[in-house]
Amino acid sequence: MKIIVDEEKCCGAGQCVLIAPDVFDQRDDDGIVVLLDARPPVVRHDAVRECAAVCPGAAISLDEDA
Amino acid sequence: MKHTLPDHVLVVGASAAGLSTAEALRRKGFGGRLTLLGAETALPYDRPPLSKQILSGIWEPTRAQLRAKEALDALDAEFLLGDAATALDAGRRTVRTASGGSVTADAVVVATGVSPRALPGQDGLRGVHRLRAVSDAVALRTALLGARRLVVVGDGVLGAETAATARQMGLDVCLLGPQPAPLTAQLGPYVAECLADLHRQHGVALRGGALVDRLLSRDGTVTGVRLADGEELAADVVVTAVGSAPATDWLRDSGLVLDDGVVCDERSRADEGIWAVGDVARWRHQGLGRTLRLENRTNATEQALAVAGNILGEDRPYVPVPYFWTDQFDVRIQAFGLPSPDARTVLVEGDPAEGRFVVRHDGPHGPVCVLGWRMPKQTRLHRASVVDHYTRPSRRTTPSAGMSSA
Ligand SMILES: Cc1cc2nc3c(=O)[nH]c(=O)nc-3n(C[C@H](O)[C@H](O)[C@H](O)COP(=O)(O)OP(=O)(O)OC[C@H]3O[C@@H](n4cnc5c(N)ncnc54)[C@H](O)[C@@H]3O)c2cc1C
Ligand code: SF4
Numbered sequence: 001m002k003i004i005v006d007e008e009k010c011c012g013a014g015q016c017v018l019i020a021p022d023v024f025d026q027r028d029d030d031g032i033v034v035l036l037d038a039r040p041p042v043v044r045h046d047a048v049r050e051c052a053a054v055c056p057g058a059a060i061s062l063d064e065d066a
Numbered sequence: 067m068k069h070t071l072p073d074h075v076l077v078v079g080a081s082a083a084g085l086s087t088a089e090a091l092r093r094k095g096f097g098g099r100l101t102l103l104g105a106e107t108a109l110p111y112d113r114p115p116l117s118k119q120i121l122s123g124i125w126e127p128t129r130a131q132l133r134a135k136e137a138l139d140a141l142d143a144e145f146l147l148g149d150a151a152t153a154l155d156a157g158r159r160t161v162r163t164a165s166g167g168s169v170t171a172d173a174v175v176v177a178t179g180v181s182p183r184a185l186p187g188q189d190g191l192r193g194v195h196r197l198r199a200v201s202d203a204v205a206l207r208t209a210l211l212g213a214r215r216l217v218v219v220g221d222g223v224l225g226a227e228t229a230a231t232a233r234q235m236g237l238d239v240c241l242l243g244p245q246p247a248p249l250t251a252q253l254g255p256y257v258a259e260c261l262a263d264l265h266r267q268h269g270v271a272l273r274g275g276a277l278v279d280r281l282l283s284r285d286g287t288v289t290g291v292r293l294a295d296g297e298e299l300a301a302d303v304v305v306t307a308v309g310s311a312p313a314t315d316w317l318r319d320s321g322l323v324l325d326d327g328v329v330c331d332e333r334s335r336a337d338e339g340i341w342a343v344g345d346v347a348r349w350r351h352q353g354l355g356r357t358l359r360l361e362n363r364t365n366a367t368e369q370a371l372a373v374a375g376n377i378l379g380e381d382r383p384y385v386p387v388p389y390f391w392t393d394q395f396d397v398r399i400q401a402f403g404l405p406s407p408d409a410r411t412v413l414v415e416g417d418p419a420e421g422r423f424v425v426r427h428d429g430p431h432g433p434v435c436v437l438g439w440r441m442p443k444q445t446r447l448h449r450a451s452v453v454d455h456y457t458r459p460s461r462r463t464t465p466s467a468g469m470s471s472a
Contacts (some may be wrong), residue, residue, distance in 0.1 A: 011391055012442030031442020056363040058132050
């Protein structure tokens with residue numbers, strides 16, 4: 001799995017950080033998403049899928065085959 | 067109660083809440099038939115950018131699309147777009163559509179959102195706009211490009227965002243509404259006053275405490291707005307953002323309980339095999355001990371997750387901490403929780419004088435809301451302080467004050 005984030009769509013809600021804090025963080029100054037781990041381990045995949053689903057900016061997309 | 071898994075789920079309304087429900091069903095392993103019926107012809111798109119990036123022209127309208135075509139295909143769902151539901155037979159779970167079709171399913175999800183209200187005399191008048199759909203945003207942008215003076219009627223999120231975007235496009239903008247400051251209901255008086263200052267600094271004329279008498283027009287084209295006190299404001303374009311009504315007309319004869327939304331239990335269930343999600347749903351928030359209907363983007367997806375789980379038998383109440391954000395000029399405001407008029411406002415981070423801060427609203431039983439001004443990460447970190455208020459079963463003696471919708 002490979003995670004792609006679109007910073008321009010991110011609205012800094014931090015929903016992703018609440019769900020998967022070891023995969024996502026936010027910048028201190030403007031709250032835009034920071035991808036800590038673009039290729040998370042399998043144990044994190046379900047949480048990451050939930051992040052992509054609830055992100056209110058539709059800013060997280062996943063390449064499941066990568 | 068034994069839970070039977072559905073073979074066929076029909077989602078009515080193919081936008082943020084509807085699409086998220088469909089996606090969550092698949093993610094949770096639902097392998098049955100999935101149908102999405104949507105009144106709009108466009109592929110599902112996101113609304114928050116409409117008053118921001120699309121209206122300002124920073125984005126092409128297609129950039130607001132919620133998912134790429136391949137992701138929609140991968141859902142393995144049947145999309146019936148450009149056709150509206152006109153009636154529901156709740157007992158049979160049959161939905162009739164405007165094109166004359168009908169769809170029967172084992173579970174029906176109502177995700178039809180809201181429709182903007184109009185001012186009397188608005189329909190058919192040239193130069194008056196509402197903003198809900200992408201076509202509205204495109205039409206309003208075209209109108210603003212050829213206009214000099216805009217009056218925005220309505221001091222909620224939508225009105226204030228539209229005013230800010232139009233001002234940045236160079237128009238003379240007047241924002242009017244009944245509240246002392248824009249978004250007082252959503253932000254509480256302190257942050258709302260900061261927002262009013264921000265608008266003034268950018269040259270927006272604010273008319274708080276103003277009621278509209280009527281729209282003024284000549285030869286079928288709007289020329290301005292007349293206020294209740296007799297003052298007349300001239301305008302080339304008028305935007306009305308005076309609230310919305312849940313899109314439940316089609317459910318009138320369904321037997322579902324409708325009361326400013328589809329009334330649901332704690333699990334977002336309206337009736338046997340019938341669920342509601344997103345802006346249209348009024349469900350019982352177990353933590354607050356009352357019903358709530360939220361019009362915000364995060365609720366659409368979070369409730370979708372809860373509904374999908376419950377359709378598949380998870381049997382869990384939906385107990386969110388409400389969240390919304392708004393972008394106006396260079397400021398992003400975020401709110402976790404619902405502000406309460408009787409709460410004390412406490413500064414917990416940053417400094418208003420420096421244009422970055424987080425405040426907390428402390429109610430009689432503890433924190434109920436945190437509001438951030440240009441401090442997204444820090445605001446999210448303070449969210450923890452309000453979680454108790456929303457997730458603990460109601461133990462308060464006085465009913466919590468506040469709004470029923472954001
Ligand atoms: C301009 C704008 C800006 C916004 N900005 C923000 C923001 O900054 N932050 C925030 O938190 N929220 C914001 N919101 C609110 C957010 O967009 C909504 O909460 C969200 O769109 C709700 O999703 P929904 O799917 O419940 O409803 P909707 O998005 O309204 O979708 C309902 C869908 O159902 C369809 N439908 C209606 N009736 C029928 C029928 N009878 N049959 C079939 N289909 C039907 C509609 O055409 C529509 O496609 C904004 C909204 C607007 C309009
Ligand atoms: S959930 Fe989405 S919008 Fe929010 S911080 Fe994460 S990527 Fe950004």
